[in-house]
Amino acid sequence: EAGVTQFPSHSVIEKGQTVTLRCDPISGHDNLYWYRRVMGKEIKFLLHFVKESKQDESGMPNNRFLAERTGGTYSTLKVQPAELEDSGVYFCASSPRVNTEAFFGQGTRLTVV
């Protein structure tokens, strides 16, 4: 069974550009999470989808970040326009339901120059 897959693995963009990160959860997992690790600091929660609905988006840093999960399958996280402080590793995770282990992807390393 395929694990959580994230695309791209690495992205380098200029300040002011737009970047879209994609996450394909494990098939059948209703819960999808986005986290990010900035500059070697702690991994921070961004948001939680249950199917296509945003259950908790309390960790989204500002309105330059937009997450979607149309159809309740894969999810995208768009950063527009990107700023230098957005650089970091963005992790996606999925779980079949709450109260169960979440499986993480390998992360997307975003570098804004």
Next chain:
Amino acid sequence: GDSVTQMEGPVTLSEEAFLTINCTYTATGYPSLFWYVQYPGEGLQLLLKATKADDKGSNKGFEATYRKETTSFHLEKGSVQVSDSAVYFCALSGYNFNKFYFGSGTKLNVKP
């Protein structure tokens, strides 16, 4: 709010040495505690967990005990191997595991 503090790295050890990575937490209620590991080029993997006070999580020779009185969840291994080189993250979550609070990670380098 909830938070996790873990020792800064990197930690460099020789093969077969004893490992301790300290982790303390601040939380309301009764959190579950976790250790995740990220091997080079891979995603985060659950290493072990404990869901209530005095529980001991263990896996692959690693152990950690949920200490409510000291709000700690230190990771230990009696004899590390080169293959244990990775970044280790301590984390906590509420009862339904739907939101994790992670520490900043500790990089472990094990030399032959």
